[in-house]
Amino acid sequence: MKDVAPPKPHELSSIRRDIGSILTGKSSSIGHAAHQSISSVSALNKNDIFRRTTVGARPAYQRKSSSSLEESPGKLLQVLRDADQGNCWCADCGSGVKTEWVSINLAIILCIECSGIHRSLGTHISKVRSLTLDINSFTTDIVELLLLVGNRVSNMVWEAKLDPSLKPSPQATREQRLKFITAKYVERAYVEPISPTLSRFPTADETLLTAIKKNEIQQVLYALALKANPNVTDHSRNTHSVFLALAAADPASPSGSSTSKESLPLRAQTPKVVAFPIAELLVQNGAEIPGTLPQFPLSRSAILYVDQKLGRVRPAGERVGDRVGALPRASAGSVGAMTGGGGAGAGVSPQERERTREARLQKRVSAGGRLAKTVIPER
Numbered sequence: 433m434k435d436v437a438p439p440k441p442h443e444l445s446s447i448r449r450d451i452g453s454i455l456t457g458k459s460s461s462i463g464h465a466a467h468q469s470i471s472s473v474s475a476l477n478k479n480d481i482f483r484r485t486t487v488g489a490r491p492a493y494q495r496k497s498s499s500s501l502e503e504s505p506g507k508l509l510q511v512l513r514d515a516d517q518g519n520c521w522c523a524d525c526g527s528g529v530k531t532e533w534v535s536i537n538l539a540i541i542l543c544i545e546c547s548g549i550h551r552s553l554g555t556h557i558s559k560v561r562s563l564t565l566d567i568n569s570f571t572t573d574i575v576e577l578l579l580l581v582g583n584r585v586s587n588m589v590w591e592a593k594l595d596p597s598l599k600p601s602p603q604a605t606r607e608q609r610l611k612f613i614t615a616k617y618v619e620r621a622y623v624e625p626i627s628p629t630l631s632r633f634p635t636a637d638e639t640l641l642t643a644i645k646k647n648e649i650q651q652v653l654y655a656l657a658l659k660a661n662p663n664v665t666d667h668s669r670n671t672h673s674v675f676l677a678l679a680a681a682d683p684a685s686p687s688g689s690s691t692s693k694e695s696l697p698l699r700a701q702t703p704k705v706v707a708f709p710i711a712e713l714l715v716q717n718g719a720e721i722p723g724t725l726p727q728f729p730l731s732r733s734a735i736l737y738v739d740q741k742l743g744r745v746r747p748a749g750e751r752v753g754d755r756v757g758a759l760p761r762a763s764a765g766s767v768g769a770m771t772g773g774g775g776a777g778a779g780v781s782p783q784e785r786e787r788t789r790e791a792r793l794q795k796r797v798s799a800g801g802r803l804a805k806t807v808i809p810e811r
Contacts, residue, residue: 506532506563506564508563508564508567508570508575509532509541509563509564511579512541512563512578512579512582515579515582516579516582516583516584516585518582518583518584518587519531519541519582519583521541521583522541522542522543522545522546522583522602523540523541523542523546523583523586523587524540524542524543524546524549524599524600524609524612524613524616525543525545525546525599525600525601525602525604525609526599526601526602527543527545527546527602528543528602529543529544529602530543530544530545531543531544532544532562532563532564533546533547533560533561533562533563534560534561534562534563534578535547535550535558535559535560535561536559536560536561536569536570536574536577536578536716537558537559537713537716537717538558538586538590538617539577539578539580539581539582539586539653539713540581540582540583540586540587541563541578541582541583542560543602545606545609546609546613547560548606549606549609549610549613550613550617552610553613553614553617553618556718557617557618558617559716571712572705572707573707573708573709573711573712573737574712574716575707576707576709576712577649577709577712577713577716580649580709581649581650581653581713585650585653586653588650589623589650589653589654589657590616590617590620590622590623590657591616591622592622592623592624593621593622593623593624594616594622598612599612600612620657620658620659623654623657623658625658626639626658630654631651631654631655635660636655636658636659636660636661637655637660637661637664639651639654639655639658639660640652640655640656640660640661640662640664640673641664641666641673641676643655644673644676644677644680644710644714645666645676645680646680647677647680647681647710649709649710649713652710652713652714653713656713656714656717662714662715662717662718662719663718663719663720669726669727669728670727671726671727671728672719672721672722672726673714673719674711674714674715674719674721674722675722675725675726675730677708677710677711677714678708678711678730678731678734678737678738679726679728679730679731679734680710681706681707681708681709681710681711681734682706682708682731682733682734683731684728684729684730684731684734685731705733706731706733706734708733708734708737711737715741721738721741721742723742725738
């Protein structure tokens with residue numbers, strides 16, 4: 433595949449700020465001239481895709497009306513192409529025909545032929561979506577992940593040792609594509625082995641933890657390509673990798689510096705939209721978020737991210753701030769807790785719970801009747 437010049441840092445920064453303003457519906461700090469210089473991104477207005485902020489709902493890009501993405505389904509794809517010209521061609525064969533598919537856990541853009549091969553490998557290897565059809569699959573975090581990685585950064589990791597003559601062409605047969613893609617992502621044959629020049633640490637897990645703490649997504653991708661455990665724990669603080677990624681991307685406010693806005697009920701809050709691409713990369717590659725928050729505070733946005741991933745719905749009026757708390761584990765044993773049957777009666781049948789509730793109501797009615805019949809003596 434022919435090398436292309438990367439977008440200039442200020443251009444890429446402008447693109448990301450602009451897409452952020454589109455997703456949040458807020459105005460960005462980009463000047464008028466910058467807006468005109470990125471016409472393809474400006475064409476993607478806030479009516480096309482948005483992030484749901486409904487409490488308990490997973491934020492997602494959605495079709496809003498028939499006049500939005502349904503009429504121009506390639507707008508999101510165009511944004512990714514503007515961010516990295518390497519996304520104009522398939523990451524595996526270099527084809528520019530029907531290159532409208534994406535692997536969300538590998539963060540690469542694919543042609544329709546190679547996407548079929550990826551699907552055949554299974555979702556534990558590659559999670560394929562259409563950039564023009566599966567609009568609801570793309571959360572704010574996934575889009576930011578694709579913007580930060582994309583084909584060129586990904587291939588710097590996955591094809592570091594590749595002999596260019598081994599890369600299939602756009603005219604390659606299915607058998608040729610299957611052989612190459614299997615070697616690339618399953619056997620990881622072209623990933624550079626860990627060495628002192630690539631990592632200061634001798635193991636992939638240590639490399640992953642350090643990259644997460646430094647918020648370096650390319651190094652995180654490299655560690656995962658080396659088969660690092662996405663559920664690795666920082667033993668010094670017994671902290672899961674996802675929590676480290678959330679804290680690195682959006683540190684919690686210092687203790688005692690909470691504003692009056694943070695003390696408002698959840699429904700009255702308007703938390704800033706923060707993307708967590710590294711946390712999302714870990715989750716998409718097999719990380720399981722623990723049900724209990726870490727021993728250090730997380731930001732409000734990070735807590736909401738955890739809630740959404742665990743499917744937790746907070747009661748109306750519950751406050752969410754930079755704090756430590758416990759969340760129910762997403763397991764079969766906690767289904768009752770999430771549906772209102774948790775606590776001491778988690779193992780009680782619905783019929784028993786209903787009888788208990790009726791008995792309590794009856795006691796309250798009886799007590800009320802006795803109070804009504806009490807005669808207050810005259811003085």
